[in-house]
Amino acid sequence: MGSLLFGLISLLTVQLTVTEGHVVRTRSVIELVGMLRCSTGRSISYLTYGCYCGIGGRGWPRDKTDWCCYTHDCCYGKAEDIGCHPKTDSYSWSCRYFTPRCGNIYDECEKMICDCDVQLSKCLKKAVYQRKYSFWPNFLCGRYRPSCSNF
Template sequence: MLPRSGIVLILCMLYLANALNMRLRNRKAHLETSNLLTRSTINREADDYSGYGNYCGVGGRGPVLDPIDACCKEHDDCYLVIDTLLGCNSVDTNFILSFDENAQELNCSQEVVNTCRRRVCVCDVDFARCLQINDVYYDPSQIQPARRKRTFKSFFL
C-alpha cells in the first residue's frame, strides 16, 4: 500500500525513466531506471542499489547474497524472458501505470496481456514491490565499489 504522495513521485520518476531510456546502451542498464521507480516507494536513492550484491546494476553473476540481491536477479531474469523468449526489447519499451486509490496500489494499465509493454511494466512493478517488501534486509555493506563504478559509467554514457 503506497501513500498518494509516493505514487505521484513514482509517476514523475516514470516520466524521467522513460526519457532516460533513450540514452541506455544495454538491457542491464535499464535496472537503474527501475531503481528510480522505487526511490519514493522505500525512501532510498537510486544509487543505493548500484553495485549492490551480485545482481543489482550492470551485469550479474555468482550467488544471490540476500533478499535485495534476489529481487535484482528476479528482475534480470524477468527481462531475459521478455527479451529472449518473447522477442521484446525491455529497454525501449514504455508503459503506463495506474493507481487504485481504494486499494492504495500501483498497477500496470489494463493493456492487452500479451503485449511487451504490459510484460515490462509487470517486471518493473514486481521489482519495486520486491524491494519494498525486503527493505528490512538492505545492508550497505553489500555494495561493491568496483561494480558500482561500472554501473554508473554504463548508465550515463
C-alpha cells in the same frame, strides 16, 4: 565498464519526482528508477548493490535484496526471449500510497516489462538493504549462478 558508466550517468542525470497518482511515461530504465523511488525511497542506491542489482550480474545472489534483482533479471530475460526490449520499451504506470501500478497497457511487451518492474519494487520494499553489499566487488560473486528456469 562502459555500460556501467552509461547506466550511472543516465541515472544521475535523471531528475524524477513521483507524486501521488501521477502517471509517468518515459523509457523503461527511467521508469524502473521511478518505481523504486516510489516504493522504497531509493533508486540509485541499488545500482551497485550485490551481484545482480544494477547493470550486469554474475554468481550467486548475496541476500534477499540481491535475489530480488536476480529474479528481475530473469523476468527481463523472459521478455527478451519473446522479442521485447525491456531496457528501452516504455509503458505507463502510476504511484499511489508508495505502491507502483501499471497503467492500462494493451501491448504484451509493455505489460510484461511493467509487471517485472512492479514485482521488483514490491520485492525490494520487503527486503532489507544491507550497506555491506553496496559497492560489492564483482569478483566476490563467484562463478555459479542459479537457473532462471526456477522463476
